[in-house]
Amino acid sequence: MNGAEKAVPKNFRTKVLLLLSSGHLVTDLASGGLPVLLPIIQASLNLSYSAAGVISLVFNVSSSVIQPLLGYLSDRVKSRWLLPVGCILSTAGLALAGVISGYWLILAAVLLSGLGSAAYHPEASKVSRLASGSRPATGLSIFMIGGALGAALGSLIMAQIVVHIGGHASFYFIFPGLLMGILFFIFRDKLPDEPRTIIKGTEAITTHVPKQVMFSLSVLLLVVIFRSWIQSGLTHFMPMYFVNYLGKSPSYAGSLLVAFMLAGAIGTIFGGPLADRLGRKTTLVGSTALLIPLLLLFKFSDGLWSLIILFIIGMVMVSTMATTVVMGQELLPHRVGVASGLMTGFAIGMGGVGVTLLGVIADNFGAPAAVWTITLLPVVTFLLSLLLPKDNLKGA
Template identity: 40%
Template structure:
């Protein structure tokens, strides 16, 4: 693997590098395929192990805690020292945990795999966002949206891929999902030396005046509160849709997966256009508008039917998930010297 001179890396890390951003975005896509697949396969896990709804909820809680709540911990580790190895290890752990979930014959073994997958997801995200920020140059919001779209697509495709594998190969064919992680590791190895030498862009005027000000901590708290609320709503919808259509309506599992996919694809579109609107209207203003829209649209999921349900889910996904990149950029500007922690929040 050829070496890259340090001065060349410094130059490249100060410019918009779409090639590296797309690579990191693909890793984000793969990692979030596994995160998005868990709620979709949960009904099958429940039936195979005869789990109660309480134990099924414990699995989701464990997945959410390890994949989301622990992200700032990995972000803190990332800020202390270069931790590029979290990218391949995190993605691989996420894939192994989810792909092997069809094999255990006990709840305890399944829980271990769910935790392993969750830890992998938690490890990849802050390091991924931190590394991506090194290659955005002056176009931070645009570059971060490239990285974020990969995650949104992964969450959208996860249920579809998992339920597709189960539909055509059976539940025991789930280990085939590991192929995605192995493909990313192969592609990542081609750019590994370059990624490890990347440095954050530091130039005069880069640190916002609000950073370090007492008011910045209140602003950061509000950003975190928004992220938590958004995550609860998103996880709730992704969990509710498969259970409702498979368990209560006895519907086609593949159809329920399509509904979740449509919801998350709406988020992909929202991420792209939301970043543009946030740059025009302001980040804070866009957050307010999107939260109001989400509050008005979400209850319609319970009453919409037929094609209208797809329309409602697209709109809810656009309004809700579009704030993801905006909150990451806001957090990184509030914590410019703790990019890993800010990305993990």
Template identity: 40%
Template structure:
């Protein structure tokens, strides 16, 4: 029996409650995972770690998440697992709470790996939940989901300044409280998610690149990887640069990182709806090219101008978080979990590789040189983004502006 016009219209509308709960879960999840790079100065002083050991720590946090996410995503494409939403959130909280008590570098690596595994379980199913709740407003819905994660990443440095600077690393035990609250909130949408995942998948708007455009997905992954290298590198080493080169306190240095990530969260919130109107490829290209002057100025800006620069850089370059996920989902319809695992997990997690390379460069040539190299990455991403296939924005009524190409 064909659905009525009213039912079709309802299916096109976002399920706001589910979207905001998943976004809240994403917020707390990414707050805890981003504490790893944000706590690098404290780990360095507490355990006497080198720059490369700090880079490897970020690498472990990202790789345990990134290498597993696509596998979980591909598995749950066939068999959605709603229970992974609260379970993954709780594991992340447990790992984050315990890492402040790590007696050695080896134990710290184990606990950070546990945190990454919880994040790997959470992200593909959370992204699928956002997709199912989106109606036809995929960019807008993914922005709501991703802005939760970006805001969490931005808050993490402030948690270091407001909590850990005063309590020491043992203050991590308090992270169990929000983790349990978030897991409880996510548990309330498990019945809705389970029922929705078993139903008919929403119609997918194809891109001009065509279904299964593997080359375009690979190219998009590389663009996201360059963006992730810059973000992870700056999140971890910008505070160290301001502390060790500029002579700022840890609390003040973390504020610059928070400004960078908060601006990115705002950019993400605006970028998704904007991409629904102007197209995803166009927004990615504008974002990468537009960030070039601000990234190149970053190592040389001081005081208030440094704050202005990191805000503009974060807003412009990080505005594509939701856009790249939705773009990948449209290029590979029916593989929501796999694509989410690739775009949120593998490509973003590759930021850990970038952080390790930045740590190696900082040890060999100085941290200023590492920051200067990270500043070039938006230029490389912009060059590659030019070759992405065109997509069709939505009309003002929320429909594709043109008919799909077959």
């Protein structure tokens, strides 16, 4: 048994996982609410697709680039304070985005929300693994369910308040963040501690990572990045495409988003246990293969069929999020915080870059060309997933 395995307790702490999942729900309200708010911001400020895409880029990059750094801090020093701070900042930024006016001020609010997300995810992912015992994918799935539900609720609530009240009602999103911050403070002593010391230059945190592990980690990052481009394209670009190009109502676009994100929550429930049973790579390769025909069907569907197919896409795509986090943690067992930051932050957050590129494609070649780009990306993702190692590869 290696050191990483000794550091993970064997008992499965359901209550802790539910608390962390609840925090994930609150934190990810912004990831669901912002795409619904974005067409309103685009129309009110008369923004191009590229300028609107920059708003998504700021959110995704700010919520991603800093995550590995915070994960490194988590590996070295106990950082449970990041949990309440992340919840509060994420919801505060979303609350301000619909209230303030001016492009640069909105970018600042979105930046704040992204930084809150960056603060929460690495630490929460690490504590979730500690609370998962010998069933890491199942435990991470419970944690991920909260995020998927939060994104879905964020879309649903934002769609309703935009239609019935107006974008300024986004201010109410700050209250769940404040409540979650209080709960984390109350139950701070219930969170599990890993048996660690702050070590410099010892075996616990090595400076050398084998070339095979680096290659596998790079491939895994690319798989998650391309999957995130697809997912961000569906959640951030497609609402603008349906509202501003096809002339659909914001409530219709919101219903598609809600279907996609609720489906993701359902997929997450089954994805973790399936990966624990069938293997991480098998589950990931199979899901990426299924996305190829599903997105082609979605491209040529309409009405109720679009809703049904997008629901299935959400189940298949989001079901592997916990799996890829566990794969990253297994490749870097002594750097769980860094691995979590890379998977939940850097790689997933790079989806914002994809949305910006889709905006450029739409501005120069038309919105349908951007939709075709989203449709064909799963082919690249599937080919990359075949290069991933078997589940028994050990890292540094």
